[in-house]
Amino acid sequence: MTQTPIRPQLHSLFTERAQTLIPPPFGAEIPGAVPVVTSFAFGLADPTLFPKAELAQATAEVLAEDGDDALNYGGTFAGLIDLVLQLMQARGVKAEPENLLISYGSGQILGLLPQVFVEPGDVVIVEGPTFMGAVSRFAAAGARLISIPVDGEGMVVAHLEQVLQNLAQQGIRPRFIYTIPTFQNPKGSTLSLSRRQKLVQLAADYGVVVVEDDAYYDLRFAGDPLPTLASMDREGWVLYVGTFSKIVVPGVRVGWACGHPEIIQRLEMFRSEGSLGPFLGRVVARYCAEGRLQGHIQLLIQRYREKCQLMLDTLAQAFPADVRVEAPGGGFFVWCELPPDLKATELLKATRALGVTFLPGTRCFADGQGDNALRLAFSYQPDERIVTGIQTLGERMHALRNRH
């Protein structure tokens, strides 16, 4: 297409919020093809665990038995809504269809949040470290981000309380608090019960929405689940965000939000594509039926637990003893904190040349911290690559240290 330089004229047609072009932040998190290197950078799922034949079978059944409705215009499949309501009940939340929005992945919900809640300059509270794939979208909408530290028991809620107090004294009410309370991305830690209680109480006291991103809820390697924030919420301040990406497959793009109807309706209002359509929801619901989802989750837990343990065992041997490694209770990631003489970005430069990558901590903080840390995804790579990749990282750490 010919493009004579019409930029200035065309540009003046754009809305104020469209004038400044902001590149989509999720793009950076998603490689276009299987990397030729050993990448621990992205939270990709393990393709050897994809139930390909079962999904093909589910699709064939849907098309054969229900193809007329599955392939025409139509809203989100009611059977999928029922399924998600059951998942929410298992998570302690008695929800109705009006509490639910089925979306193209949980990422869509996180991408819609700024439309509903963020005017430029509004305060949004996030964790530090956090999942920047979501947080960068809040930032792009002009949110003023305040980071709350995360320790072995999740977000330091006492710190949050101080921040809320200080803001209230300045007359500032944050729009929402974005948290990943269970198997936090990237730290892997889980918010303790007492902190959960306190967080939900603070939300109600200060009139702030809590966005509970619970992508890893089912991928628990040990122990009993803690109650979700949504299950402890009595006033509708918690917006729960879930996804089939980790428990079925990421590629079909089905997630959901569950919360107060006033929020759900507004998220829906800004989803430009109208609904999930009638096809995808039927395929996912059909696949999940007859106990297949629960059986598959058990398989996932077993394999991801093994992969996590393999990474931890290899780390213990390969990394310098003063690298602090946090063993996660579930999820996809191991978080490592480096001693002061090692920098994550410098390490990455060295290992990338050897074909091994990871996510430097600097890409996990909204405020530029994190060069002392790395996030390692054990989810994607096969066992042998986990071993060789971690060994390469360890060798480079020793080498960089000796050079200093």
Place this chain on the structure above:
Amino acid sequence: MTQTPIRPQLHSLFTERAQTLIPPPFGAEIPGAVPVVTSFAFGLADPTLFPKAELAQATAEVLAEDGDDALNYGGTFAGLIDLVLQLMQARGVKAEPENLLISYGSGQILGLLPQVFVEPGDVVIVEGPTFMGAVSRFAAAGARLISIPVDGEGMVVAHLEQVLQNLAQQGIRPRFIYTIPTFQNPKGSTLSLSRRQKLVQLAADYGVVVVEDDAYYDLRFAGDPLPTLASMDREGWVLYVGTFSKIVVPGVRVGWACGHPEIIQRLEMFRSEGSLGPFLGRVVARYCAEGRLQGHIQLLIQRYREKCQLMLDTLAQAFPADVRVEAPGGGFFVWCELPPDLKATELLKATRALGVTFLPGTRCFADGQGDNALRLAFSYQPDERIVTGIQTLGERMHALRNRH
């Protein structure tokens, strides 16, 4: 979930544009289930034409051969982008990937347009009658709509020119002109070549974007295609919107926009879900390959032409002679104009009780006109229902007339 009355407190957290809740307009256009009545109201596709077995086969092949990538995180499948670029080339447009945005149906593009172009009070020019499923979304964003009449040669471009002149004299520059130049929804008429040339020229002269919604391009019953507006555009003012909904199936939700990269990038910025994901695009591209798409389009043309003719033949016998029926050159709809003593809304009330519905013209105009017209979709109903349904409509017309 418990909902104590927190509305006022919660409400004050919302952005200005989220304060007023606007129900999704597409919902009204899409029935939740197959209607038990003979509905001519919605432009649903004919389910007997869905290539169910071929789509199941395509899905099975994708999952078996390419499942690792199809089911993991990932962007829109590159092969689908290539396919759409080829479709655009067949429509006279030499586009590059940067000109293209693959979307969840063309409805998503139309839903995103206000984000990019419309501040409350901005002028948007539409056709009258038009596809209100799109136009109501412009209105919801606060657009001031100006309707241009449509006759047997499509939009009356001479009228448009006058409107543009008048607006320019007032210092008002419309944001965009929304048009369905080929087999217009609902009128069925097609913009003539000379009007196309004039429209593209006016867009350039006045610096206004033309949104060319070309959903029915391939469903031509006779004659040669006219050049698309996009193919005549030399300066990037035309944003072309296409879809697989009419030529493959609506339920998989795949459409696209093709236009100036500055517009494409901004549409992309506001699509909350990031991309089409890796699965759907592969299924559609796999299905379309090896000439299947072109063969399927030929089948669709043949069947829809027959159904259209059946409706026209039945109308000719069943309707009062002074109902003005426009035979469309393609697409899904027949548009009828009633004599002054018949009202579409009154007719609908009478026929709905008998299980037969249609879209009254009042739902095809942004400015409340249209009670003298009806849109009849011949696409969805089986032949026998087309006959009986049209006969019922005709009987009611005669009956209402006699009662007056």
